[in-house]
Amino acid sequence: MTGWRYEVWVCDAGHTKAEEHDGFDDFDGFGDDGESCGAWKRTEIHWNENWFNAFEQAANQEHAYVQAVPVDTALPWRPRVAFEHVKGGGLCKGCWARHENTHAEHTAAPSSGDCPTCAETRRTRRGPLTRTPFGTEFMCEDCRATFRRLHERESREPDKRLYRAVLDVARGDAGV
Numbered sequence: 161m162t163g164w165r166y167e168v169w170v171c172d173a174g175h176t177k178a179e180e181h182d183g184f185d186d187f188d189g190f191g192d193d194g195e196s197c198g199a200w201k202r203t204e205i206h207w208n209e210n211w212f213n214a215f216e217q218a219a220n221q222e223h224a225y226v227q228a229v230p231v232d233t234a235l236p237w238r239p240r241v242a243f244e245h246v247k248g249g250g251l252c253k254g255c256w257a258r259h260e261n262t263h264a265e266h267t268a269a270p271s272s273g274d275c276p277t278c279a280e281t282r283r284t285r286r287g288p289l290t291r292t293p294f295g296t297e298f299m300c301e302d303c304r305a306t307f308r309r310l311h312e313r314e315s316r317e318p319d320k321r322l323y324r325a326v327l328d329v330a331r332g333d334a335g336v
């Protein structure tokens with residue numbers, strides 16, 4: 161076969177809880193997701209117009225991604241990660257970034273010694289992979305709404321494909 165090969169790679173790190181996929185302990189501020197994982201198993205391959213099957217299979221896993229690989233294409237494309245999915249998963253990076261910008265005074269809870277404001281933010285789980293003007297990011301509902309509002313304030317109405325889950329836009333493109 162030639163054209164685009166869509167490989168489904170499933171997390172094989174052996175985690176049993178959703179939050180272990182990119183847990184807070186491994187969070188380095190702005191690093192890639194999947195830091196606490198690192199072991200991957202290729203499960204399925206789909207070709208060309210069947211690309212959405214690969215997205216769908218990845219989305220049904222706890223943690224998976226789709227690698228798009230050009231095979232003998234006329235143009236020298238490079239392989240790229242076309243889609244990523246983490247069910248549950250770790251902290252929302254957008255929430256944590258906003259938290260770090262605004263929260264300076266830590267207060268320790270008497271019982272645990274942990275700052276309740278920090279602890280609260282740490283509980284915010286990121287949402288699905290979302291389209292932004294700067295590429296794709298995992299975003300919770302809150303972050304998506306906030307970024308959309310900022311965009312609207314600064315310019316005109318953002319592109320209809322932005323600030324939506326990658327999977328939803330893909331579903332529309334695939335016509336399913």
Ligand SMILES: [Zn+2]
Pocket residue numbers: 171172173175180181182194196197198223
């Ligand atoms: Zn994982």
Ligand SMILES: [Zn+2]
Pocket residue numbers: 252253254255256284286299300301302303304
């Ligand atoms: Zn968020």
Ligand SMILES: [Zn+2]
Pocket residue numbers: 263265266267275276277278279
């Ligand atoms: Zn704090």
